[in-house]
Amino acid sequence: MVTVALLLGSAALWGASRLVWFAEFRTAGVRGVVLDQVKGADRAGALVPLAILALAGIAGLIATGGWPRRVLGAVLALAGVAAVWTGVDGARISGFADGLPVTQLLLSRGLAVLGGILLAVGGLAAVKGAGRMPKLGARYSAPGAKRAARDPDTELWEALSEGEDPTTAR
Template structure:
């Protein structure tokens, strides 16, 4: 039999991976992803940059989805948690695709922040992997993880009390009046 601490561990792992993935997605959306020179007329050649959020408008919503996935993983259980895990896994794959789609290793204009361009895509790829991993763990371990409010759910089998005082307290917890003899 597993201890309560070991049954909570996958839930904490899911929450941590999703939060780290959301932070990495947000960070990757703020960095420069592409740079090109364009003719600025009298001002000469201008370096025009594009952030991750400008390159793909899906990065910030994917980060919000990952944060909402933490709340969903904590609040649900069973089949709803499995469905949420599949949605998060697809979102992680989507973030990975965004990170690798159109990556270029050459042809950068002079003065382009090349390190930022690679760091933004690498952060987004790492975020996609984290969100994918969190979704897969939530899907696989959905039944084993604790659920919000499960502690207060009505028991399916009546417990046997050890002493009369415990029986009185349990009767009160179940909404019965233990002093009513009628």
């Protein structure tokens, strides 16, 4: 679930970077009035790096476990919030002139917000389920591996800490 959310979030952010984010009519001298369109990658430069971070986060979540996975999940969740902010910041709902690609303008920002939400959900799910998720190389570790032999005095103190009487015969 986490991997799918991050993968879809990455795809949405990349797709939003390829669509038109800003369009206006301007005078171009001899050519007259032209429609000037700016793509998401040019208008909001954080979209592609956030998409790449989501892909790298998938590899990082698979390779790590425990607290590093939780930290990475928190970073991904914050990146999702940043992506949502990027999609919402500077958005204009009204005032479009005829001939502007309105649906593409709204779709591009909506796709960025959706990608940010998926990124944040994937990051939070990684934080919450860090202990239950499989870890890279976990199938090669022995499930019932015995603890390494340690100092007998240390074992006695640990037995006392656990509430056992180390002087009684087992």
